[in-house]
Amino acid sequence: MSATDDAHDDGDSDRDLGTLYVVGIGPGLPGDMTQRAKDVIRNADCVIASNLYQEFLRRDGTLPPEDAVADGDERTDGSRSSSDPRSDGGTVASAFQGGRDQEIIRSTMGRQIELAREAFERVRNGEDVAHVSGGDPNVYGKSDLLFVMAREDGAEDVPIEIVPGVTAALGGAANLGAPLSNDFCTISLSDKWRGWAEIEEKLRAAAISGFVIVLYNCWRNYERAVEIVREERSDDVRVAIFNDACRGDAGRNGEDQTITTLGEAVEHDDQVAGMGTSLLIGTHETEVWENDYERFLVTPRGGRDVDDF
Known part of the structure; x- marks a missing residue:
């Protein structure tokens, strides 16, 4: 069959x-x-x-x-x-x-x-x-x-x-608006199979290269990861912390999301709730966009204006 x-x-x-x-x-x-x-x-x-x-x-x-x-x-x-x-x-x-x-x-x-x-x-x-x-x-x-x-x-x-x-990066990004509209990458912070030296190298390379970065397994060393990225990016870069993306109240901790900045990300450790938590670190182009209903994150593709379309 x-x-x-x-x-x-x-x-x-x-x-x-x-x-x-x-x-x-x-x-x-x-x-x-x-x-x-x-x-x-x-x-x-x-x-x-x-x-x-x-x-x-x-x-x-x-x-x-x-x-x-x-x-x-x-x-x-x-x-x-x-x-x-x-x-x-x-x-x-x-x-x-x-x-x-x-x-x-x-x-x-x-x-x-x-x-x-x-x-x-x-x-x-x-x-x-x-x-x-x-x-x-x-x-x-x-x-x-x-x-x-x-x-x-x-x-x-x-x-x-x-x-x-x-995957969580896509589900979380959809809830946040359009933060992945330009180049992005994902990095796992789990050092079960990869040593921290390799993870740090990837974080630094991604930060220097201008990728929007989505961090998985943030229950391990997320503060350490944020500090490494801060060495290469401005503290006012937008960051989103999200849990159980697209799972509503059916996940382990319940779905929620917080928009903050790179410089203040580690102050939201109460939002890092386990394996279901991811961090999205924007670039200098990522901005907050608001309408009458909620706040979004948008990373324009190449900084295009309406006339470019």
Whole structure:
């Protein structure tokens, strides 16, 4: 069975295989997920997702409701579900959706290697697997892990497809107005795999080069990052701090945003609420624009005027 009408079908040798889809669900709320992502998840034989992402996906029926019925009972809409604990601490939930069985596996940070290997085996057995990533899988998401694991395990026989999603930089920028209309870059402040010396080098290069900078993982060393950028940019440059972009009150901390300046950014440490926090650091061209409803940030593309259009 295929997760979508245009699923992988390159020849007889592939027809017994499924496909491993790494699916970006954007902020996670139904209105900000692509139709492609919804279709793949709804039609997959197996969905691997964290508890938070499962909650998001149930809001519009992309996944069946968790507590609609007792284990194994049939729902009025023709779907049914059951849950079983796993010996490794995870949970497998079985659902009956769209006339077929679907398994939903809880993903946790400490089980990514095991889950990748399980996904490979399921695909080899003919299943379509949707491995859910928040935001976009290629922006500090899960896509690289799956490719690294495939190389490590010799899983070149497993078809892999990446389904893009809206990342926090884009969701936050949309809420803020037009701060990314000129060149920009993203930098993660997590030093789990990269040393701080490398992060500092990237920060300094981005600041000197005139990029609008979006910082991810600001719960680690964000004050340090701001001080480095201040060495290359004026303190009056506009900065936005935003949490849980496009998630409303469904995120870990609740969606909010604050517009400040580079010189005052570290004074808003109470707004830095964890992994869902990002900082957008503007350039000397980034300005505040206000209408009768709210304040926006705008970075004009090359400083164009109306006549330039």
